[in-house]
Amino acid sequence: MRKSTIGIIILSIILVGAVIPLGFSAVDNQQIVITYGEATHSNANYKNTVDDFFVNQAGVDLNTVDSKIITADEVNKISSSITGRTYSPSQIYSSALVDLNDNDNLEVSVDKSKITTITGDMYLSALKSVGITAGHVYVTSPVTATGESALAGIMNCYEVVTEVEIPDTVKEAANNEIYTEAEIVENSNVSADDLSKLVDDVKEEVQEENVTDHQTIVNIIYNYTIINNINITDSDIENLANSIEQIQNVQGDIDTYQTEVSDVFNSTDEAQGLLDGLFN
Template sequence: MRKITIGIVVLSIILVGMVIPAGFSGEANSVVITYGETTHANSDYKANVDAFFKSQSNLDLKNVAEKIITANDVNKISSTITGKTYSSNQIFSSALVDLNDNDKLEVSVDKSKITTITGDMYISALKSSGIKSGHVYVTSPVSATGESALAGIMNCYEEATKVEIPETVKQAANKEIYTQAEIVENSNVSADNLSKLVDDVKETVKKENVTDHQTIVNIIYNYTVINNVNITNSDIENLANSIEQTQNVQGDINNYEVKVSDAINNTKDTKGVLSGLFGK
């Protein structure tokens, strides 16, 4: 099995002790960037990341809200999922979220730098968290697998809306990304085929409201046959654990969507920027 190299797509993490506010606490930012601390500290790295964001989004970044993501931030989430820890010189990758572009959820990934996680994988995990709209851009100044980037993307959404995503929801979504990254890195299945498999399984599990582990395992196995995807029994178990975790926090996901909708509807300062951000 190949060792996963997380050239660390970095980004954000759960800030311990924060609670979900009833509404927006301060002015909402329609565009937010999270920079890895290594990238932000290196002018050439930051320039390369900014160049990607500008070319892809056509935005003027001068007045865009920024956050720096540290190794401590990343370790808070990676340590609970993979057990890995990172130093301050490993935090590279960055994300930009544009909520002005909110007709649907889109993710643009710098494929020259992000080597494993695809845009469809990010979209799937974000939708499972209750995020339905906005345009997300992900890049890194060096090669990175991309699994840690989801935390930073979520951080962008929190900064933009001033509403905290429940920790249980973050953990489930990040677990999904890490699990898929590990399978892609250690097997012959393509990222696109795995993403399609996971989406099919999640749709069936959610539609049938399945929470039993063995039933989820059976559903995954059936879709591996239907989609002609060759993964190990261990991979199937890991996927089942990930999907089961998401199913078990549906209550938190639903409550989050209600709080976000209430915050948007009760805040006059949004000026329509966030309208429909989490619409189904």
């Protein structure tokens, strides 16, 4: 009887090893990744400030969490094609932590005392545009920053944890959405929250109706500015329309990425269920 029990345990271990996908394990912190802005990581005081925020907000042991550095080159690869701006290594402060242990829904927590322009809702909207619908994202900076460059780090976190690469076309569309909203907030009287709601409403209608015509998207945006009593310029409306149109044009890439990520999550859930059953 003893030999039989040992045999079952060994077989169970083999089966568990076979079904858990690479990159995931029973250790929760392997589903948590931090990305530090280049300037933050190179300054011990800055890094400690950011680490304190992550520990207090996410309740994680940073000694067991993987981390990466987001460089100016990585940010510029995206931003230069959208805004024409380039950043130096000393300007990349924004840092992010992504926790996929709770993958039932997507939540974003932003350090409002440091991130001055991009709100949690803006990150949330941009990530949903990519096809990301799960995880808890935390964003902060050791000094005041707009938060625009943080999206590159957030998406990098998802790639590290899931081992699924986000297509460049999708990254560019999501970042364009963030940069466009940031520019409008900085140059107009509209609040970030009001603009974020406007964009969400427009995107929802555009996606439901599968609208790809530029002028139709412009008209939808204009209608929502009237409904929500938001005053933005015709140029702002054009820029928003271009951003939303770009997201619509890469929807095929978004769907492919979302399917691959869903397969990873489903495999993980199945493996965890088998683990629970075996050890019970």
